[in-house]
Amino acid sequence: xxAVQITRFGGPEVMDVVDLPEPEPGPGQRVFAxxxxxINYADTHQTENSYLARQxxxxxxxxxxxxxxxxxxxxxxxxxxxxxxxRAAAHERLTxxxxxxxxxxxxxxxxxxxxxxxxxxxxxxxxAEGESVVVVAGAGGVGSLAVQLAKRWGAGRVIATxxxxxxxxxxxxxxxxxxxxxxxxxxxxxxxxxxxxxxxxGRPVDVVLEMTGGHVFDGSLAALGPFGRLVAYGTAARTPxxxxxxxxxxxxxxxxxxxxxAHCMRRPQMMDAALDxxxxxxxxxxxxxxxxxxxxxxxxREAHQDLLARRTTGKLVLDPTR
Numbered sequence: 001x002x003a004v005q006i007t008r009f010g011g012p013e014v015m016d017v018v019d020l021p022e023p024e025p026g027p028g029q030r031v032f033a034x035x036x037x038x039i040n041y042a043d044t045h046q047t048e049n050s051y052l053a054r055q056x057x058x059x060x061x062x063x064x065x066x067x068x069x070x071x072x073x074x075x076x077x078x079x080x081x082x083x084x085x086x087r088a089a090a091h092e093r094l095t096x097x098x099x100x101x102x103x104x105x106x107x108x109x110x111x112x113x114x115x116x117x118x119x120x121x122x123x124x125x126x127x128a129e130g131e132s133v134v135v136v137a138g139a140g141g142v143g144s145l146a147v148q149l150a151k152r153w154g155a156g157r158v159i160a161t162x163x164x165x166x167x168x169x170x171x172x173x174x175x176x177x178x179x180x181x182x183x184x185x186x187x188x189x190x191x192x193x194x195x196x197x198x199x200x201x202g203r204p205v206d207v208v209l210e211m212t213g214g215h216v217f218d219g220s221l222a223a224l225g226p227f228g229r230l231v232a233y234g235t236a237a238r239t240p241x242x243x244x245x246x247x248x249x250x251x252x253x254x255x256x257x258x259x260x261x262a263h264c265m266r267r268p269q270m271m272d273a274a275l276d277x278x279x280x281x282x283x284x285x286x287x288x289x290x291x292x293x294x295x296x297x298x299x300x301r302e303a304h305q306d307l308l309a310r311r312t313t314g315k316l317v318l319d320p321t322r
Contacts, residue, residue: 109289129154189219290314296322
């Protein structure tokens with residue numbers, strides 16, 4: 001079968017399209033013919049071996065797919081790896097039927113990134129009606145869904161950050177009440193803090209969903225008011241934030257919460273709660289996944305380059321047949 005394989009760590013250039021034996025299913029697994037594979041920002045960390053889970057070579061990247069097994073129904077599923085391939089072995093407990101009328105790209109937009117947005121707001125931030133929410137990277141895969149969910153679940157004001165006018169316009173179309181350019185934090189977090197509070201009518205914010213790190217994290221934390229929560233779920237800038245000290249949190253009764261969807265995957269009922277809700281909302285038009293591009297497997301390096309250069313919006317996918 002055709003697959004993307006990594007035999008050394010590095011940037012997009014380490015991914016090669018090769019012929020490999022089909023995967024052997026383990027206990028509780030089935031082998032699925034992959035019609036579409038999802039691409040996530042975490043995959044760029046996987047190629048570098050710079051994410052939370054240590055990687056072992058050689059490896060086939062990819063944590064999600066849409067496909068079928070033995071002529072069965074179309075499902076969307078999550079993997080520990082191996083999605084960038086024509087066939088993938090997945091645990092049946094981590095697959096969900098795709099409703100009629102929901103496309104592969106739409107299903108892939110919600111299975112990992114949508115479930116992340118759902119749990120960031122519900123499980124980690126415990127969003128309450130009327131609270132203000134800052135969504136960092138509001139035009140991205142997680143962010144574009146988090147903007148819509150926060151608005152649907154009663155946020156008083158949704159503020160999205162985005163790095164271009166086109167992305168800020170998209171975030172506003174999806175429901176953001178205001179947008180902020182994260183470049184304000186490039187050299188100093190304070191202008192970014194000021195911009196977030198200004199976008200909230202001059203008031204501190206209640207919730208921040210943060211996936212960048214560095215000055216964006218620092219500026220977001222400073223923008224929180226009493227009992228505010230910052231949920232960190234990524235380090236896209238590859239730059240760690242300043243250390244967070246307990247007295248600084250106590251001084252404003254603030255909280256910093258970490259989130260990684262892998263822990264929900266180990267409690268499948270948590271994934272069921274999110275996916276049942278999200279897929280139903282997509283099927284009846286209440287939630288709009290933003291599809292950012294479908295790349296042939298032969299262009300996998302280009303897909304990662306576009307993602308790293310912030311040239312993309314919404315969900316990126318791979319076509320394993322091309």
